[in-house]
Amino acid sequence: MDVGESLSLWRALEETSSKLTGFVKRACEVLSLDTNVDVLVSLEYIYENPEYQPKICGYYDPTKRLIVVSLPCLMRKDLKDGLAETLAHELIHHCQFTNGRLCSVHISTEEAPKIDRAMPYKNRPHEIEAYAKQKELANTLQGVEGFDDAVNYVKRLAMSEVRLPPISEAIRAQVNNPLLEETAKDIVNLAREDLLSVASEILDIRLCEIEDETARKRFEEQASSYLQKLKEEPVKAILEDIKRDVETFLKWDVEERKVKTLIIDPATEQPHCYLFLDNGIAIGFDLKGSYLPLLPLLLKTKDQTLSLKKLGELSFNLTIEEILQGIFRAGSYEFELKILPQEDMAKNLSNELCEDDTKPRIKKLMSMIFLLSYRSAA
Numbered sequence: 026m027d028v029g030e031s032l033s034l035w036r037a038l039e040e041t042s043s044k045l046t047g048f049v050k051r052a053c054e055v056l057s058l059d060t061n062v063d064v065l066v067s068l069e070y071i072y073e074n075p076e077y078q079p080k081i082c083g084y085y086d087p088t089k090r091l092i093v094v095s096l097p098c099l100m101r102k103d104l105k106d107g108l109a110e111t112l113a114h115e116l117i118h119h120c121q122f123t124n125g126r127l128c129s130v131h132i133s134t135e136e137a138p139k140i141d142r143a144m145p146y147k148n149r150p151h152e153i154e155a156y157a158k159q160k161e162l163a164n165t166l167q168g169v170e171g172f173d174d175a176v177n178y179v180k181r182l183a184m185s186e187v188r189l190p191p192i193s194e195a196i197r198a199q200v201n202n203p204l205l206e207e208t209a210k211d212i213v214n215l216a217r218e219d220l221l222s223v224a225s226e227i228l229d230i231r232l233c234e235i236e237d238e239t240a241r242k243r244f245e246e247q248a249s250s251y252l253q254k255l256k257e258e259p260v261k262a263i264l265e266d267i268k269r270d271v272e273t274f275l276k277w278d279v280e281e282r283k284v285k286t287l288i289i290d291p292a293t294e295q296p297h298c299y300l301f302l303d304n305g306i307a308i309g310f311d312l313k314g315s316y317l318p319l320l321p322l323l324l325k326t327k328d329q330t331l332s333l334k335k336l337g338e339l340s341f342n343l344t345i346e347e348i349l350q351g352i353f354r355a356g357s358y359e360f361e362l363k364i365l366p367q368e369d370m371a372k373n374l375s376n377e378l379c380e381d382d383t384k385p386r387i388k389k390l391m392s393m394i395f396l397l398s399y400r401s402a403a
């Protein structure tokens with residue numbers, strides 16, 4: 026991991042921490058507790074006390090009024106219940122140090138370290154009270170407004186999930202793109218009265234190229250019914266042609282190709298995933314309905330055998346551990362994983378488009394057209 030990746034990761038942690046702080050402050054208002062408290066989400070593996078059961082995934086620092094929660098620890102439990110219980114336990118400690126009414130044990134920051142030195146963890150009065158009251162308070166917390174939102178935020182950082190729409194849906198959306206009808210209208214307007222004559226000239230040239238008598242006859246029939254249609258409903262006839270060409274191109278040059286790289290960009294208003302194929306073409310997908318990662322990610326396939334079709338069958342559940350290790354596995358496929366700094370996103374997209382390219386400008390242009398024109402079906 027380089028400095029840029031590390032800073033992006035810290036920003037995601039900061040963002041999640043501030044989301045949790047907002048929730049905890051609201052909960053303090055509801056519970057009539059001192060609202061001067063912050064939450065910090067940590068990637069370190071922390072238990073309040075490693076030997077004692079049930080384990081609490083965090084701790085409270087009374088001098089800083091800070092609740093630290095451990096993401097790797099929470100991931101070993103049910104995230105929702107684990108988070109509620111850890112926050113509840115630490116909020117009871119917060120109550121004890123700030124004279125709240127929710128707790129009956131009240132201690133000072135001077136007294137606490139003495140108790141900690143003098144008594145075993147499970148016999149300390151503030152711990153006995155925290156463990157006794159945490160369950161009920163956890164239930165209350167789950168009912169406080171914003172809890173689910175906070176859980177989802179933590180989830181996005183801990184184990185995000187990217188669901189790609191099936192490629193067939195993307196192709197269908199592309200074929201039914203309203204822009205194609207606009208193009209058909211433009212062609213008809215541009216050609217005006219020359220449309221029929223130009224079309225029949227082209228058909229005549231093709232007819233001359235056919236040697237087989239039966240094939241010639243069949244083509245002639247098709248050509249005449251096509252010209253008839255072109256005369257009656259020119260836009261419809263041209264649109265059908267364009268749709269067929271687009272579909273053929275997408276099926277052969279897109280669907281059958283191998284995937285090189287994926288870039289997941291969760292930070293924009295409409296989150297996207299960009300797929301880069303081995304022929305230099307890129308496709309942009311709208312992402313919705315998933316717990317997207319908080320961080321922009323780049324996934325590069327290690328072997329070049331993953332087809333676009335196959336990719337649609339893979340599930341992308343990215344855990345924070347995989348992000349830290351820089352390796353992600355889905356099925357039998359392995360990806361090299363990197364965090365992308367948000368500010369370098371455009372540069373990275375462009376780099377991927379131009380990589381090992383003999384005709385960079387043409388491919389880049391093609392790719393950009395795909396990226397710009399794709400909108401998933403509603």
Ligand SMILES: [Zn+2]
Nearest residue numbers: 073114152155
């Ligand atoms: Zn405790």
